[in-house]
Amino acid sequence: MAKTSPAEYISQVRAEARKVVWPTRKETIQTAIMVLIMTTILAFFFLGVDTVFRSIVNFLIGLIG
Structure with missing residues (x-):
């Protein structure tokens, strides 16, 4: 080497x-908005999944005790 x-x-770095x-300013803003939308959608999705799993675990714990 x-x-x-x-x-x-x-x-070489400069080249x-x-x-x-x-990206243009418009592309940057559009991308940022899409990231915020997708983050919000995923947050609600994982909130739902977490709620379902919590309910299942609480049900199973209720069977034991």
Whole structure:
């Protein structure tokens, strides 16, 4: 593996950074909104699953005691 000097490394990093296609403000906002919506949906889903499992466990514990 060839050694790269710090100056050459910085040059390569800058060259790669120029290739990056950054999202527009509109795309960023749309993505953030979708993340919030999906997070909310998943939170309610897991709340429901947790409630069902809690009910099952409480029922089973009630059978024992």
